[in-house]
Amino acid sequence: MAECTTTKIITKFLVVASGENSANNIPVIPGLDTFLGETLHSSRYKSGKSFFGKSVLVIGSGNSGMEIAYDLATHGANTSIVIRSPVHVMTKEVIRLGMTLAHHLPLNLVDNLLVMATKFIFGDLSRHGIIMPKMGPMILKSKTGRSTVIDVGTVGLIKRGIIQVSISWDIT
Numbered sequence: 708m709a710e711c712t713t714t715k716i717i718t719k720f721l722v723v724a725s726g727e728n729s730a731n732n733i734p735v736i737p738g739l740d741t742f743l744g745e746t747l748h749s750s751r752y753k754s755g756k757s758f759f760g761k762s763v764l765v766i767g768s769g770n771s772g773m774e775i776a777y778d779l780a781t782h783g784a785n786t787s788i789v790i791r792s793p794v795h796v797m798t799k800e801v802i803r804l805g806m807t808l809a810h811h812l813p814l815n816l817v818d819n820l821l822v823m824a825t826k827f828i829f830g831d832l833s834r835h836g837i838i839m840p841k842m843g844p845m846i847l848k849s850k851t852g853r854s855t856v857i858d859v860g861t862v863g864l865i866k867r868g869i870i871q872v873s874i875s876w877d878i879t
Contacts, residue, residue, distance in 0.1 A: 752771075754778065755780075759782055759784060760785075761784055761785065763779050763787070769794075776788040776870050777861040777864060781860075786864075786871070788873070796856045796858050796861075797858065802855055836873070837865070
């Protein structure tokens with residue numbers, strides 16, 4: 708995003724997963740009105756089985772988008788995901804630790820511990836297109852309502868190159 712680069716992805720299917728906590732949010736996507744492939748909002752997504760061998764672009768990197776990308780990839784789809792903005796991705800154990808520590812420690816300290824634990828577990832995810840927000844996960848949630856993404860295995864598939872990451876898109 709800082710470099711304002713555009714990636715052209717040719718696909719027959721598009722999954723939009725860009726809402727917060729089950730709220731449908733269909734962003735304005737240039738070219739969507741002329742896109743000849745199938746489009747599907749995450750609220751209507753059921754399984755990756757029918758996408759085996761097909762190229763699919765998932766727009767949205769919240770919990771739904773990351774889980775759908777994982778499901779598609781594990782069902783044999785050629786999967787790409789658009790990560791448009793910085794996001795915290797953590798294991799459920801790290802999130803649970805943070806929620807426990809938040810009852811006993813200042814949030815900025817909890818955030819520092821969670822970010823360190825995440826970097827220890829996943830390494831530097833910026834090399835793979837996943838940028839952490841400058842604000843820590845607990846303070847970010849309290850100030851903006853944005854939730855941390857719980858990793859279900861998507862990060863591993865991204866790191867292995869099974870799921871491709873893009874920070875922008877051009878639908879054709």
